Amino acid sequence: MSVAVLDSQTVTGFVEAKEAFKNCVEEYFKVLDADGDGGISRKEFEEGLGRIFTMELESRSKEDVDQFYSTIFERFDEDGNGMIDRNEFMVLMREIMMAMARGIGHLPVIVALDQDSLLMMAVKHELARTQ
Numbered sequence: 001m002s003v004a005v006l007d008s009q010t011v012t013g014f015v016e017a018k019e020a021f022k023n024c025v026e027e028y029f030k031v032l033d034a035d036g037d038g039g040i041s042r043k044e045f046e047e048g049l050g051r052i053f054t055m056e057l058e059s060r061s062k063e064d065v066d067q068f069y070s071t072i073f074e075r076f077d078e079d080g081n082g083m084i085d086r087n088e089f090m091v092l093m094r095e096i097m098m099a100m101a102r103g104i105g106h107l108p109v110i111v112a113l114d115q116d117s118l119l120m121m122a123v124k125h126e127l128a129r130t131q
Contacts, residue, residue: 002115004123007108011101013129014122015094024121025093028052029086039083042069052093052118093118 015021032040032048040048046069060068076092077084084092097118113120 001112002120003110004113004120005108005110006104006119006123006126008101008104008106010126011097011104011119011122014125015097015101017125020125021094021097022090024118025090026086028093028118029089032089037083039081039085040089041083042073045069045072045084052116097122 029040032044032052034044034048035041072092073082073084076088078088079085100119111119113123
């Protein structure tokens, strides 16, 4: 874990840097697609999401957690095949990041982030731009 300072512009700037964001999301897709079949199953998603985002699901009931994952697949599995493909995953990650940006707001916040988290990639991207 590392401590970082970020605000909504840190996150939106990363998402809007299309090539950097796409490359990062592609790497995460490869990690989550454990069997390499070109799609992320619900099981793969459940097992791997914590690698990208710090999740606070342990304290939730099994029903709440199941509903969380069901909602994601209902919303983002556009072709209804039970898998999140690369394009669907890109849309999902973009939407999550933009929601995080709105939640963070314009004032800087101090957060503890995993080195490999998507938010840490946004911080690293911002640092690289400003140096």
